Amino acid sequence: RGSADAPLAATMGATLAKMFVDVDTLPDDGYGFVQLLFLFVAYGFILFKSSNLISEGSELLLLVPSLAGIVGSVVLPVLGAVPDGAIVLFSGLGSFEEAQEQLSVGVGALAGSTIMLLTLPWALSIFAGRVNLDARGNGNYRPAKGHSKLEPEGNMAMSTTGVNVTPAIAVGGKIMLGTSIAYVVIQAPAFAFGCGLKNQDASCDAADEKWWAFVGLLVCLVSFVGYLVYQVKHSNDEASRDRVDQVRAAAIASGQMSLAGAFQEALLGRPGEAEALLSKDEAARRMKATLRKFFNKYDKNGDKSIDAAELNDLMHDLGERPSKEELAGLMTRMDTAGDGVISFEEFSTAIVQIMREKGNRRRGTLVRTGFSQIIGADTVVSPTSGELKESAAGDDAEAGAAGGAGGEADEEEEEEEEIPEDIAALNLSPAQQQARIKMRSYWMMGLGTAIVLLFSDPMVDVLSELGKRMGIPAFYVAFVLAPLASNASELIASYSYALKKTKKTISISFAALQGAGCMNNTFCLAIFLLLVWARGFKWEFSAETISIVLVEVALALVSFKRTQTMRDAWLIALLFPLSIAFVAIIEAAGLN
Incomplete structure (x- = not known):
């Protein structure tokens, strides 16, 4: 049983094992246990950083308009599942006997990841994004002037604070x-063939489950492809565009990417169409x-509306100090109504007009050249390269001087991630910015994936050995530690x-967690069922399977609620420890 592929799998496991410390050789005492803990911390930190590389690299591609749809719908969810999938994969390599034992690490990582992602981050998101709720459950997302969204500060009332979500959730x-149907496909036959209960282990034959595992694998693959197709079809919906907007705003707010660089495709129309562009063109x-x-x-x-003083503050905050004459020229151009102030329509229309003029003249603005160079095509003299260097050198100091007076809006922008400094280099056109972003993104994703694949196998060994030395089944160790x-x-x-405290951002947060759950139900479970089918392993994970499905049912029911309160947050958070206890209880009752 499993002999056909044993040499290949054993060779793969042995080859990787030679590159790392053999945990079996560590002293069987307190010193050895400390060394084992050190290995866990080291491998865990490396996996954490490599997972961040994958996540940050893929999010950079959201700044590339031509790729944003496919990145948000396909690349982000798939690459986000790579760390868990790698742990599941390597738990099934090595010799047959060793792999059958270490599969508990894989299922522990799968269950822990799925349940943790759907409970603790969800509850924390409600906590971070909570606002005051009225009697109808409507969130205070547009507070009256002089008031905040959550009053009093720190309010944690169970039923009168919480969040509202969009219908997409x-x-x-x-x-x-x-997507959780694949668990039922494999678990129902497991019960039928006597593999679900401990007292029926003698009658459990992996050969009976093998082809049901294959059917489950096909269901996972169909669900995986179907989910991605659905995501692609809806890649231009409001929720997806909102996520892209968050990343774009981060790049622009940091002063390290120009509006032209972030919205290059919105500037390709003919001059004189700015108002139509703003009202009709989706990108604009x-x-x-x-x-x-x-x-x-x-x-x-x-x-x-903003007056000359507020416009001056805007430019100062962006690292530019226009003269009185330059400011007057900008006001004259923007104030088309002649009332001495600039409305948003006047402001946005003028921005597009001037950016497109600059784009036609230079094929886009420079990065970090200052706001007056971006919008002052007719009123500001273009700087020389030497002046650009001086301007760049003073940007940080000027921005810092202006930053102290910022309120909640400033804090919201500062919480966004910034574009890497090398992309902020001078003299980059929008096209060059896009090319640099792609290059940075590809190497970050590639390096992160390579490191994850390299260190997942030794992490499986460490988790398995920790379970042995603590006298705790490896499943529980992996359930708690692997997701970290x-x-x-x-x-x-x-x-x-969620900290942004808007309906859009809390929905982005929840949608990402749901997407991670779908990836675990399809991508990661497919890897697991492939191992069960190809190597002839027994599926003896009834308690774990039931726990995963029950938590997903609970969170699906929560997802149907338009308003989620702090009471919901506490109940959701409790599902994580309760699911561990549930597995222990039903295993003690006789389930595998």
Whole structure:
């Protein structure tokens, strides 16, 4: 049984094992245990950093308009599942006897990752994104002037604080539940063939389960492809575009990527069409939404317009100090109504007009040349290369001087991730910015994936050995510890999005967690079932399977709620420890 592929799998495992410390050779005492813990911390940190490389590299591609749709719908979810998939894969390599034993590490990582991602980050996102709720459950996302979204600060009322989500979250819950069908495909036959209960182990034959594992594998693959196709078809929906907008706003707010670089494709129309571009062209509509964030930030008195002083503050905050004459020229050009103030429509239309003029003249603006160089085509003299260097040298100091007076809007922008400094180099046109972003993204994703594949195998050995030395089944060790290395980045990302306290960002956070659950149900489970089918392993994971499915059913039901309160957050968080206890209880009751 499993002999046909044993030499190949054993060779792969042995080859990788030679590159790392053999945990079996560590002293069987306290010193050896400390060394084992050190290996776990070291491997876990490396896997955590490599997972971040994959995540950050793939998110950079969202700044490339031609790739944003496919990246958000396919690349991000698939690469996000690579760390968990690698641990599952390497748990099934090596000799047959060793692999059958270490499969518990793989299923522990799969169950721990799925349940952790759907509980703790979800609960933390509600906590971070909570606002006051009225009697109807509507969130206070547009507080009155002088008030905040959450009052009093730190309010954690169980039923009157929480979040609202978009309808897309309910759809995501249904999809996640649908992708879990593969667990039923393999688990039902396991019970039928006597592999689900410990007292029936003698009658359990892996050959009976083998082809059901293959059917489950096919279901996983069909679900995987179907999910990606669905994602691609909806890659231009509001939720997907909102996520791209968040990344674009981060690049522009950091001052390290120009508006032209972020919205290059929106500038390809003919001059004189700016108003039509803003109202009809979708790409420019998204640019207008991004511009509104900056406009609102500098509209300090909240009158939906900015005067010369506020326009001056805007440019100072972006590292530019226009003279009085330059400022007057900008006001004259933007103030088409002649009322002495600039409305958002005047502001956004003028920005597009001037950017397109500069784009036609130079094929786009330079990076970090200052705001007056971007919008002052007719009023500001183009700088020399020496002046550009001086301007760049003073950017950081000027931005720092202006940053102290920022309020909540400033904090929101600062929480965004920044574009790498080399992409912020001078003299890069929008096309060059895009090329540099692609190059940086590809090597980050490639390096991160290579490191994950390299270190997943020794991590499996360490988790298995930790279980042996502590007298705890390896499943529980992997359930708790593996997600710390492979999924910490998702937890941090979802929490960061939720801190924005908007319906859009909390929905982005939840949608990403649902997507991770779908990837575990398809991509990672497919790897597991491939091992069971190809190597002839027994499927003896009834308790773990039931636990995963029950948690996914619970979170799918939560997804149907438009309003999720702090009470929901506490209940969701409790599902993580309760799921571990549930597995232990039903295993003690006789399930495998």
